Structure formats: C-alpha cells, structure tokens
Amino acid sequence: MIRPVPSRRHTIADDLRRQIATGHFKAGERLPSEAQLATRYEVSTPTLRSALALLQGEGLVEKIHGSGNFVRHLLRKITYVGGGAAPYPHTEPLRLTVRTTNVQAHGHLTALLRVPFGSPLTEFHCLSHQGKSPHGLARIYVPRDLAPADMGEESPEALTTRLAELCPPLAEVQERLSARLPTPEEATTLRIGTSLAVLSITRVATDTTGRAVEAALLVLPGDRSDALFTAHPPTKARTSKK
Amino acid sequence: MIRPVPSRRHTIADDLRRQIATGHFKAGERLPSEAQLATRYEVSTPTLRSALALLQGEGLVEKIHGSGNFVRHLLRKITYVGGGAAPYPHTEPLRLTVRTTNVQAHGHLTALLRVPFGSPLTEFHCLSHQGKSPHGLARIYVPRDLAPADMGEESPEALTTRLAELCPPLAEVQERLSARLPTPEEATTLRIGTSLAVLSITRVATDTTGRAVEAALLVLPGDRSDALFTAHPPTKARTSKK
DNA sequence: GAGTGGTCTAGACCACGAG
DNA sequence: TCGTGGTCTAGACCACTCA
Numbered sequence A, B: 001m002i003r004p005v006p007s008r009r010h011t012i013a014d015d016l017r018r019q020i021a022t023g024h025f026k027a028g029e030r031l032p033s034e035a036q037l038a039t040r041y042e043v044s045t046p047t048l049r050s051a052l053a054l055l056q057g058e059g060l061v062e063k064i065h066g067s068g069n070f071v072r073h074l075l076r077k078i079t080y081v082g083g084g085a086a087p088y089p090h091t092e093p094l095r096l097t098v099r100t101t102n103v104q105a106h107g108h109l110t111a112l113l114r115v116p117f118g119s120p121l122t123e124f125h126c127l128s129h130q131g132k133s134p135h136g137l138a139r140i141y142v143p144r145d146l147a148p149a150d151m152g153e154e155s156p157e158a159l160t161t162r163l164a165e166l167c168p169p170l171a172e173v174q175e176r177l178s179a180r181l182p183t184p185e186e187a188t189t190l191r192i193g194t195s196l197a198v199l200s201i202t203r204v205a206t207d208t209t210g211r212a213v214e215a216a217l218l219v220l221p222g223d224r225s226d227a228l229f230t231a232h233p234p235t236k237a238r239t240s241k242k
Numbered sequence C: 001g002a003g004t005g006g007t008c009t010a011g012a013c014c015a016c017g018a019g
Numbered sequence D: 001t002c003g004t005g006g007t008c009t010a011g012a013c014c015a016c017t018c019a
Helices: A006-022 A034-039 A047-058 A108-113 A158-167 A184-191 B008-021 B034-039 B047-057 B106-112 B156-166 B184-190
Strands: A061-064 A068-071 A078-080 A094-106 A121-129 A135-141 A171-181 A200-206 A211-221 A225-231 B063-064 B068-071 B078-081 B095-104 B119-131 B133-143 B170-180 B198-207 B214-219 B225-231
Touching: A006 A034, A006 A047, A034 B198, A047 A061, A068 A171, A078 A211, A108 A135, A108 A200, A108 A211, A135 A184, A171 B170, A184 A211, A184 B225, A200 B170, A225 B225, B008 B034, B008 B047, B008 B133, B047 B063, B063 B106, B068 B225, B078 B214, B106 B133, B106 B198, B106 B214, B198 B225, B214 B225
Parallel strands: A078 A225, B078 B225
Antiparallel strands: A061 A068, A094 A121, A121 A135, A135 A211, A171 A200, A171 B225, A200 A211, A225 B170, B063 B068, B095 B119, B119 B133, B133 B214, B170 B198, B198 B214
C-alpha cells in the first residue's frame, strides 16, 4: 500500500528485473561484474550485492563464485503429483543421477520407517536434471531386504521398475510438505542460493501389511516446482459416482 | 562435509542458537542490542546483523524495528491437512480474524474459479492467531451467490458452518503447493521477516456439477506449519479392504 | 529524546574460477 | 595470474518505538 522510501536495493533490483524480463539480459548470460554495476547505479558494492540477493531469492539470478552473476534459465515449473501417483517427480525430460549406498537406520529414519535403530537400509541418492541445471534432490530409503539385489550404480530404470513392483501392494502413501530455506549442502547440490526457498516433501509408503516400505525425502527448488494434490472427498451419501 | 573457513556470522549464529536452545535467552525475551552484541563478539554491526538474519530465516528471532530482536516462541507445528478434510488450517486453539469484502474476479482468480473477468465474488480475508502471534493467512473467494447472505464482520463461525454446508456436494478438491519467500505485505501481516520461507497453498473446490465453488489462497509460515496428505492408492485389484 | 534497528558508504583482504 | 564474487570493517545518517 505504502511505499515510503523505496530503498536503493529495491530500485536496482526492479531495474535489473525489468532488463531481464525485456530480454536486455538474456537467459544464461553473465551480468556485468558487481563492481561495474555498482558504478553504473552509483552505489557501493554491498548495496548492489543486496539488490542481487533479492533476485537470487526469486530464482532469477545465479551467482557463481569467481566467475559472475548469471541470468537463470526460466524453466517451466515441474509439478510433483502427490497421492502416490508418481514415485518421484518425473514429468519426463529429466535425467536422473542415482547413487546407491547401504546405510543403517538413524535419526528420523527410524521413526519414519518404524524400524529399530541401526536397521539395514538401502539409500538411493537421486539428483534429477532438467537440461544442464539440477532440478530436484531425493533421498529414498528402503529396507535392505526390499531393495533390488546387487543394483549397480548405473540403473535408474531398475529403481523405477522396482518401485513399480512395490506399487500394487501399497496401501497408504503419506506425504508431509514444508517450506524452508535450503541447507548449504542442498544449495550447492541444486546450484541455488541459500536464499531461495525449497519445498521439502517427506513421503512414507506403507504396504497392505502395515509395513513401511519406503521413506523418501525430496527437496525441490521453490521457483521451479510445485506440488499438486487432487482429492475426491467421499460425500456422506455417495450417490452418483462418475 | 567440509567447513573450510567457518565465517564469523555462522559462528555467531551458532553461538546464539545454542544460547537460545539452552534457555540462556528465553522465548519472548529481547536480545541485547545489535551494537552490544557486535561489541561482545568483536565484529562490526553489519556482520552481526547478517548473523541475526540467519536466525530470522530459521524463525528463531523476530526483529521489531525500533525496539529490538526477540526470541520467538517455539510454537508447535500446525499441520494443514489436505484432501478436503479441513476447509482451512484449524487444529483448534486458533483465533480467527475475518474480514469480508465484495470484489470482482480478476487476474488468476478468473482462471482458478473459471468465471468471467469482473464476475462478482465474496472475499474472506482470514488471519489465524496462535496465542499472540499471527499464524496463517488465507484469502478465500466464493462466487457471490454462494456466499452467506449479509454476513457481518464478526462471524467466523458462520463461515465455517457455511463451508461445511458446501461440503456434501463437493466432488473434487485440488491443492497446489509451493514454497517461496513472503511478499513484504505477507511478511508484515504474519510478523515474520522476508527471509523466512512460506508454504503457499492454492486450493480449488469443485462441486458435483463441475462448478468451482471456492478458491483459497493460503500462506503459512514455513517454520511453524506443514501440510499433510494421506492417500490410499487403489490397487489394480483391490481385494481386501480393511 | 534516548535507544533501537534500517540503510548505506568506501574502502580492505580473502577465496574461487578460468586462462 | 587476473578478474570475479565472499566477507568484513568502522563508521554515518535515517526511521521507528517507547517512555
């Protein structure tokens, strides 16, 4: 409503936003150096950097230490479809990098999977890529005896089909979502700043026997992903079913 | 994994975090002034402020201009239950402030509700409180002819019951979630900084005739809310149903 | 008016990336 | 090596809150 004293950083951020939107700075391009921009806008470097920080938080700019500020490619939003429809976000042209490790249940995992501390698990550490940019991060934990036997490092398909095999007996999928800032590690992996919010999804799948067969911790950058849930609430008297 | 040069702001933030966790600084208490803290830690004020910014992003500290930095009350997480179960987050001891306005469909709303531009709507502007702190923000839009007739400013219950009345014919509830930083207005309303991520939920409810009867835009602070979705995926041959 | 945070300056030095 | 961003300093001045 009120705009008492538009601070310089906001003025500068608005101007840069406009120049990015109008194509004056194109996707993938490097911006002038911070020193040059500071001179151009007649502000000090910390002020200019705080303007860039706003753009980073919106996902418009990616800083690469030692080489410059780059206009991020505007990728279409990838929608995570909830409700057990998709094992993990894959709206197609995503490449997956999977790393498999054997670990022991610890921390939250014991509670999520309802297994004893130290219980053997297989961890799938997945990183999905859209073009050259990393898109999503997933850590999927499966009790060791349910994991594909002797799976090499190079078979993301095996994981997919394996999870598909597990699907029929699935009884319940519970997904808990929250919004937060990424940890430094996540920010590095996803090549986003620590000021861009991420959507964090914890998914636990239970089979018909009540056993938790999978726990997935997903981290999706907020600017290029969202999650969609569609429910058909059963009315008290469900008379007409399409 | 590696912690090459723990920057001063992180060291300071860690120390303050520890002091908050151990109760050295208690919830609701004011921290020493930034100048005092800067002296104590032997850093300049901008450095100390950047340390506090980290704590703000975690929801541990609330800055109030002109009066100080305060330790936020650690409120239990409020869980928004998806799937049309709850009209809006109300896990009980929440007070609601509702403001009703008549508006015309504009922008995204026309697409969400699938009504023509300028179509008459009733807006419910809700702010839920947990104790003294605001907790959640909701803007709910209902086509004017479905809105409770002549509802005063003071009847949050009427809204609840009204929505309950609408529930039976509900056929589909679609919820789209994303993570982002709050707008300056949202940050002010929710009394959070602009560096604390929020969970943004857009919910559209459709009745059995296919008409969109409600669009809700919810904004929940990331540190004290999450969203939970439970699905029971129908297996191909659903043999045993509990 | 006294004390608080909000913003900004004009430098300095360090760490990283690429040639 | 050189240019980039990352961090930090030691101030300054303004805006807000509260007594």
